[in-house]
Amino acid sequence: MSTVYAIRAEWTKLRTVVSTPWLLFTAVAVTAGISAMVTNAASNRTCPVPSPCLDDLPKLSLTGAQYGQALVVVLAVLVMSEEYGTRSIGVSLMAVPRRWRLYLSKAAVLTGVVVVIGSLGVLGSLLFARQVLPGTAFSAANGYQGLSLRDEPTLRAVYGTVLYLALVALLSYGVAAMLRDTAGSVATMLILLYVAPILTAVVTDPRWLTRIERVSPMIAGLKIQATTALDSPTIGPWQGLGVLALWAAGALLAGLLSLQLRDA
Amino acid sequence: MTESPPRSGVTIEVRGLRKRYRSTVAVDDLSFTVEPGMVTGFVGPNGAGKSTTMRIILGLDAADEGSALVGGRPYRVLDRPLRTVGALLDAAAVHPGRSARNHLLWLAQSNAIPRRRVDEVLDLAGLATVAKRNVGGFSLGMRQRLGIAAALLGDPAVVIFDEPINGLDIEGIQWIRSLLRSLAGEGRAVLVSSHLMSELEDTADHLLVIGRGRLLADTSVRELVTTASGDRVAVRTGMRTEAMTTLANAGALATITDGETVTVSGLPVEHVIELLTRDGVAFTGVSAHRASLEEAYMELTRDAVEFGAAAGREG
Numbered sequence A: 001m002s003t004v005y006a007i008r009a010e011w012t013k014l015r016t017v018v019s020t021p022w023l024l025f026t027a028v029a030v031t032a033g034i035s036a037m038v039t040n041a042a043s044n045r046t047c048p049v050p051s052p053c054l055d056d057l058p059k060l061s062l063t064g065a066q067y068g069q070a071l072v073v074v075l076a077v078l079v080m081s082e083e084y085g086t087r088s089i090g091v092s093l094m095a096v097p098r099r100w101r102l103y104l105s106k107a108a109v110l111t112g113v114v115v116v117i118g119s120l121g122v123l124g125s126l127l128f129a130r131q132v133l134p135g136t137a138f139s140a141a142n143g144y145q146g147l148s149l150r151d152e153p154t155l156r157a158v159y160g161t162v163l164y165l166a167l168v169a170l171l172s173y174g175v176a177a178m179l180r181d182t183a184g185s186v187a188t189m190l191i192l193l194y195v196a197p198i199l200t201a202v203v204t205d206p207r208w209l210t211r212i213e214r215v216s217p218m219i220a221g222l223k224i225q226a227t228t229a230l231d232s233p234t235i236g237p238w239q240g241l242g243v244l245a246l247w248a249a250g251a252l253l254a255g256l257l258s259l260q261l262r263d264a
Numbered sequence B: 001m002t003e004s005p006p007r008s009g010v011t012i013e014v015r016g017l018r019k020r021y022r023s024t025v026a027v028d029d030l031s032f033t034v035e036p037g038m039v040t041g042f043v044g045p046n047g048a049g050k051s052t053t054m055r056i057i058l059g060l061d062a063a064d065e066g067s068a069l070v071g072g073r074p075y076r077v078l079d080r081p082l083r084t085v086g087a088l089l090d091a092a093a094v095h096p097g098r099s100a101r102n103h104l105l106w107l108a109q110s111n112a113i114p115r116r117r118v119d120e121v122l123d124l125a126g127l128a129t130v131a132k133r134n135v136g137g138f139s140l141g142m143r144q145r146l147g148i149a150a151a152l153l154g155d156p157a158v159v160i161f162d163e164p165i166n167g168l169d170i171e172g173i174q175w176i177r178s179l180l181r182s183l184a185g186e187g188r189a190v191l192v193s194s195h196l197m198s199e200l201e202d203t204a205d206h207l208l209v210i211g212r213g214r215l216l217a218d219t220s221v222r223e224l225v226t227t228a229s230g231d232r233v234a235v236r237t238g239m240r241t242e243a244m245t246t247l248a249n250a251g252a253l254a255t256i257t258d259g260e261t262v263t264v265s266g267l268p269v270e271h272v273i274e275l276l277t278r279d280g281v282a283f284t285g286v287s288a289h290r291a292s293l294e295e296a297y298m299e300l301t302r303d304a305v306e307f308g309a310a311a312g313r314e315g
Helices: A004-014 A019-043 A057-061 A065-085 A089-095 A099-135 A152-179 A182-202 A208-214 A217-225 A239-259 B052-056 B100-110 B116-124 B140-152 B170-185 B221-229 B240-249 B271-279 B293-311
Strands: B012-021 B024-034 B039-043 B066-072 B085-088 B156-160 B190-195 B206-211 B214-220 B231-235 B253-258 B261-265 B285-286
Touching: A004 A019, A004 A099, A019 A099, A057 A099, A065 A089, A065 A099, A065 A152, A065 A182, A065 A217, A089 A099, A089 B100, A089 B293, A099 A152, A099 A208, A099 A239, A152 A182, A152 A217, A152 A239, A152 B024, A182 A208, A208 A217, A217 A239, B012 B052, B024 B066, B024 B085, B024 B190, B024 B214, B039 B170, B039 B214, B052 B066, B052 B156, B052 B190, B085 B140, B100 B116, B100 B140, B100 B240, B100 B271, B116 B140, B140 B170, B206 B221, B206 B285, B206 B293, B214 B221, B214 B293, B221 B293, B231 B271, B240 B253, B240 B261, B240 B271, B253 B285, B271 B285
Parallel strands: B039 B190, B039 B206, B085 B156, B156 B190
Antiparallel strands: B012 B024, B012 B066, B206 B214, B231 B261, B231 B285, B253 B261
């Protein structure tokens, strides 16, 4: 029961600071907005039939998640680092002195919120693509199926992206619990996520490319959006998300140990 | 709902507490008991270890050695601890972007405290009219009041305030003094720290004096004054040199403290009068010296203050 009370308190904490609604709105807007822009740009292409321009429409239509995740990172970091920034961690631990309970309550509320905004962003992206694509080169006449949640790989890409965002949030949260600092945690997370895609653009050795794609939380994690070329030699969708899950689990555990063992 | 914990009769027991931060010993073999039904003043210079001790009692910092128990249990295992212990350590440690009411609301929710208590303590602390304003716009005095409201939210049997008078105006100081008295009067254990003895002089029943992490005195206010006064006698006389000679010959330690006064220690008043009369030393007054609480405190903490000035660390 005490954990239920702690979760309720954490929800109140999160919703009663002015920055939260703004962050949540921006995260959804960036995810759906950038997805829409990318989809729209692709839809202007003319494709010589029957050769397809682009195979993976679900993945294309969910591109915004790669940018929306930056706001998820900020939200997740703030949930923990603000406690240290404002020194209110002392008050929180006086109210909930069992530290694992405070830690899990915050994580639960964060995960719930990210699942909701992730779903809104992802479904918004998909709806836009469904409206726009049929009138373009990616029409049924050219051999493209309309995007549908009844299509199993598309459905997996959609809820997989929501899971991806939730795992990125938990990873960021764990990092913030270790570092106890907003700027440092956000910087660490942005480097961890966005450096690998830059590296893959400059590294030419195929063995290294494969290695980077297999360990990068962003590249491996986003394989969950793939609906074509599923027999990719690097890493499959669920294995890829599994890599991100390992990152998140490691960070969560390290954050919990830091909270349990260090002075507040 | 579980049964409400008792509102009185709970003690804080600190035994052999030791805490070191890197090379600094913050708390050094500290033992004391805070009894219910009285205000216990926790005094010592800045950096003496008061805040560290409080943080250890509240489970925020871990002791290297020793134990700190509230009602016989470590704080970290208390279920819904705000119903047993209310504490204010750092009034500024509140999220500035949240309203006073919402700050108290989440605290209440975390310990299953009824929502109506939020409005009760807002009234009690005189914050009802600013309850919806963000804490970021609060003065230090208003934040102190909010912190005290938060501490009283769970109607706790034990109250711990770290320097609660800091930043308060005269009205606020009077408010907090009468609050401390009434909390103790209701049978609660009240531990309140200050680096200024004068702040607690009229409020505390019992004193814990701490310096350099060590307990220098664990005593009632009256005893402390008596001890510090020693058996010193002040003699007012125009014949200082003669008085000094007479008293020194009798084996007493005499010093000239100002133009007309010689202070004697080691002899009772009657004996001093007898000696001076015998040797024909005229005097205009003889009185037992009575130290102020402030003097007693200065005496006790002199070494610790010197240390504090050289290597001051807020503690």
